[in-house]
Amino acid sequence: MRFEDATKENKKIEAVKYDDFEDIYTKSNYDASQLCKIVSNIKKLRYLEVHIRDPTNVDVDVEVEGPAFLSNELRYFSWRPYPARSLFPDGFQPLKLVVLKLNGRFLKEVWKGCKHLPHLKVLQLRHMWKLLRTPNFDGLPCLQQLTLNGCFKLKEIHPSLGNHASLQYVSVSRCKRLRMFPTITHMKNLKNLSIEECPNILEFPKIHANMERLVELAIILTGIEVLPSSIGEHCTNLISLKLRRLTRIIEIMSRITETLSNLQELDLSWNDFSRLGFSLSQLTQLKVLDMSCCGKLLELPELPSSLTTLTADDCNSLTTFGDCHKNCRWLCDVSLVGGSNINDGDRLLESMLEACMAIENHYMLLQLQGIQMAKGFTPQLVRGNRCRLQLPENWCNEFSGFLMCGVMSHFFITIDVRLSKNEEMNGMDSQHDVCNWEDTRYTVMEYGSWMAYVSFGMLRQTAWWDQTCKALTFEAREIGGPCGGLGVRLIEKKRKSGLTETSTIYSSAGHTPYLKIEHDSPSTIKIQRHKNRMNFL
Known part of the structure; x- marks a missing residue:
């Protein structure tokens, strides 16, 4: 709806959305002052979302008068950036407000004192450059999500937060002057707590209550050096733990590991240790490291036997995988790129294939x-990102799946693999097109190799599957860089070598596959590797 119409039909309008960023090449139609006046004239407003470009220099304070009137029917209020020093006009009773999202550089406080918002569930305060303190949370009995991001002058989070029973998600990030997180005295429903890039927070918040519903905890780039034993005593059901850039990480983990029996995801990236110094084998539910x-x-x-996914990219001193995986039954996704060459990758590959x-x-x-x-792969890789595979008779019964190998650039992000039937290659699979490993472009460190195995069991239920097919064309595309070579071969069926667990047990273990079928048609199937994290909430 056009805003001119909003002023003419303000008795009927209940929702307004204005996004100045939808077309970045078009000049703004309204300035902040106009928008405030228009909103003030809409008497039955229930939903308001405003996102405007700021034409002024960000170092110059230019504020306007906020809306002179807001409807008491308002449920959703989002305004980025909010242009005034005062948030709510006199007379506004936000008793029905459910969502409040603010971004702006003028508000020093959201409101004064304790304000009663009985239905507010979401409060987001982002890039509030002058915000000095949060509101009192006692008047927000239904609050479930709190986000404080980029509030650079924020010094205090009101202590009432630690006694909030309905909160489920709290994220505090990039609040560089904040020195303390409130003592947790009640927060029985909290599921996710994240404290990131707050270097002046030197102590983990004290915990005086049972937090058995807390499943995700992230402490990243803070001044915290010690995690109290109360984490193990009160946070007994943690599933995801992120501890990045902590100076005493080994001491921290050795103190709390024995209480983390339910942990499924552990992030220890960006830490300064040469060896872990404690065992992960007792984390019998761990899936992602x-x-x-x-x-x-x-x-x-x-590594614990339950592990499915290991990422150790950009570890420049790591040269061997060793025997750390000898007990892993489900390890299927490993990434060790951006660092040193691993000298025993073939042994790791065989182990992972056997588990498959x-x-x-x-x-x-x-x-x-x-x-x-890639140099040891047979048949030898073909230059470029396409290769052709002739299929023998009865291939779908005598073999279990395809093993692909590719050369990638170091800024590799993900892989798209397309399998097409009976597509002509115009000589691309000739002997003259195999990779020349003496070529200098393949010897520099910014190249790496990937190996992907896709079982026939993953493909049998697709529209693409055809056991009478005689030849396939494989094409790999890397988002972020070229594919320097590609090869593929069939993997013969093997006995289950003592691994008797069924796929049902594997699926129930909580692993979310990163390799997924994105497109399926009778002629072509597309498989993409996603690097998305597990979702526990």
Whole structure:
């Protein structure tokens, strides 16, 4: 709806959305002052969302008068950036407000004293440059989500937050002057707590209550050096734990590991240790481990048997995988790129493939720095991102799946693989097109190799599946860089080598596959690797 119409038909309008960023090449139609006046004339407003470009220099304070009137029927209020020093006009009773999202550089406080908003569930305060303190939370009995982001002058979070029974999600980030998080005395429903890029917070908040519903905890780039034992005593059901850039991480983890029996995701990236110094084997539910950007890491710890995903990218001192995976039954997604060459990648590959044989609809993805794996792959890789595979008779019964190998650039993000039937390659699979590994472009460190195994069990239920097919064309595309070479071969069926767990048990273990079928048609199937995290909430 046009805003001119809003002033003419203000008795009928209940929702207004204005997004000045929808077309960045078009000049703004309204300035902040006009928008405030228009909103003031809409008497039955229930939903308001305003997102406007600020034409002024960000270093110059230019504020306007806020709306002179807001409807008491308002449920949703989002305004970025909010242009006034005062939020609510006199007479406004926000008793029905459910969502409040603000972004702006003029508000020093959201409101004075304790304001009663009985239905407010979401409060987001982002880039509030002059905000000095949060509101009193006692008047917000239904609050479920609180976000404080980029409030650079924020010094105090009102202590009433620690006694809030309905909160489920709290995120505090980039509040560089904040020195303390309130003592947690009640927060029995909190599921997610994140404190990030708050370097002046030197102590973890004291916990004086049972927090058995807390499943995600993130402490990233703070001044916190010690995690109290109360975490283990009160946070017994943690599933995801992120501890990045902590100076005493080994001491911290050694103190709390024995209470983390339900942990499924552990992020220890960006820490400064050479060896972990404590065992992860007792974390019998752990599925995802991230140790990326640990530049001094010399060896990986012994991995728990439940692990499915390991990421240790940009670990420049790591040269061997060792025997850390010897007990892993489900390890299917490993990434070790951006650092040193791993000298025993072939042994790791064989171990992961063997585990894949135990599960009918399994997959595997391995990424390593350097091109050693690619150089040893048979048949030899073809230059570019396409190759052709002739299929033997009865291939779908005698083999279990496809193993693909590719050369990638170091800023690799994800892979798209397209399988097409009977597509002509015009000689692209000739001997003259195989990779020349003496070529200098393949020897520099910014190249790595990836190996992906896709089982037939993953493909049998698709429209693409056709056991009479005689040849396939494989095409790989890397988002973020070129694919320097590609090869593929069939993997023969093997016995289950002692792994008797069924795919049902595997699926119930909580692992979310990163390799997914994105397109399926009788002629072509597209498989994409997603690097998305597990979702526990």
